[in-house]
Amino acid sequence: MKALRFERHGIPQEVIDFVEVEEPGDPGPGEVLVGMVAMGINPADLLRIEGRYGAEPMPLPAITGSDGAGRVLAVGEGVTDIAEGDLVMPLAGPTFVERMRVPASALVRLPPGIDPLQAAMLKVNPATARLMLSAIVPLAPGDWVIQNAANSAVGLLVARFARRRGIRSVNIVRRLEAGRAVSEAGGDVVLLHDGPGPERLAADVARATGGAPVSLALDAVAGAATNAFAHVLAKGGVIASYGLLSGRPCEIDAAQLIFRNISLRGFWLADWFATASRAEVRALFAELAEETASGAIESPVEAVYPLSEGRAAVAHAARGGRSGKVLLTTQDDLVRR
Numbered sequence: 120m121k122a123l124r125f126e127r128h129g130i131p132q133e134v135i136d137f138v139e140v141e142e143p144g145d146p147g148p149g150e151v152l153v154g155m156v157a158m159g160i161n162p163a164d165l166l167r168i169e170g171r172y173g174a175e176p177m178p179l180p181a182i183t184g185s186d187g188a189g190r191v192l193a194v195g196e197g198v199t200d201i202a203e204g205d206l207v208m209p210l211a212g213p214t215f216v217e218r219m220r221v222p223a224s225a226l227v228r229l230p231p232g233i234d235p236l237q238a239a240m241l242k243v244n245p246a247t248a249r250l251m252l253s254a255i256v257p258l259a260p261g262d263w264v265i266q267n268a269a270n271s272a273v274g275l276l277v278a279r280f281a282r283r284r285g286i287r288s289v290n291i292v293r294r295l296e297a298g299r300a301v302s303e304a305g306g307d308v309v310l311l312h313d314g315p316g317p318e319r320l321a322a323d324v325a326r327a328t329g330g331a332p333v334s335l336a337l338d339a340v341a342g343a344a345t346n347a348f349a350h351v352l353a354k355g356g357v358i359a360s361y362g363l364l365s366g367r368p369c370e371i372d373a374a375q376l377i378f379r380n381i382s383l384r385g386f387w388l389a390d391w392f393a394t395a396s397r398a399e400v401r402a403l404f405a406e407l408a409e410e411t412a413s414g415a416i417e418s419p420v421e422a423v424y425p426l427s428e429g430r431a432a433v434a435h436a437a438r439g440g441r442s443g444k445v446l447l448t449t450q451d452d453l454v455r456r
Contacts, residue, residue, distance in 0.1 A: 128170030184214030260285030342367030419443030
């Protein structure tokens with residue numbers, strides 16, 4: 120069996136290789152053998168390869184991949200709710216492999232007819248966007264949130280989910296063409312900003328919202344962007360940091376913390392998985408899968424590479440200015456360049 124593996128941390132396209140690895144073997148009791156069909160490449164995957172993700176670097180050699188969809192090849196004894204031929208989403212990785220053997224309890228059975236490419240992006244981004252709008256601060260219709268990297272996969276879903284709940288969004292992008300995509304996804308206000316001072320951003324947001332209070336900021340960039348959000352938020356507002364696209368630590372004026380009671384916290388989907396009940400996990404992904412199958416959730420795809428071209432795929436995924444996600448596939452008919 121082939122997989123994408125790296126033996127040292129470094130620049131993803133320089134260290135990852137398409138190599139032969141051990142077969143997962145036949146499924147045992149309660150297990151399922153899955154042939155992966157398509158796998159999404161997320162920023163977290165690139166950070167894992169670089170050795171910069173989470174609390175500790177991965178033991179080496181390592182295979183990564185957290186998103187994906189696959190077809191059931193065989194089921195073990197006692198598995199009754201998943202059948203051979205079903206399309207499923209693994210709740211645990213690594214997914215950058217041709218085949219994986221997993222407990223049936225770690226799979227979500229996907230609706231018939233769902234697009235496998237959309238299914239391959241189901242686990243990380245839709246769940247992150249949905250939970251950040253529901254699990255950080257109470258939000259009601261008419262409330263405002265602000266986010267940066269709004270044209271990212273998560274950002275577009277935040278704009279879409281917020282619009283459907285009646286929550287209003289301010290969306291920060293760096294390119295005009297990126298702003299169009301956010302508007303089409305449902306963003307109420309789109310602002311072009313590329314590193315202005317915090318006072319300038321606060322004034323622009325106040326003008327765009329009519330001075331309405333903004334209680335939640337979703338920060339995928341970190342660095343100076345965090346401090347800019349602190350100036351935008353109403354007193355007592357919360358910044359949720361969930362990415363570090365700038366490569367810099369979060370920066371925030373102490374005065375914002377002390378005199379305006381601004382809070383800075385993190386959001387990591389892995390923590391939700393660690394604390395949510397099995398019923399909560401299954402309920403969330405059953406809902407997201409149905410919305411994906413119906414077309415209510417759709418994420419743009421820029422390119423789909425064969426798994427054998429992993430180096431080219433991760434290099435593409437690391438580029439700025441993309442218009443969609445980069446995926447991997449084991450099926451020739453799904454390749455897009």
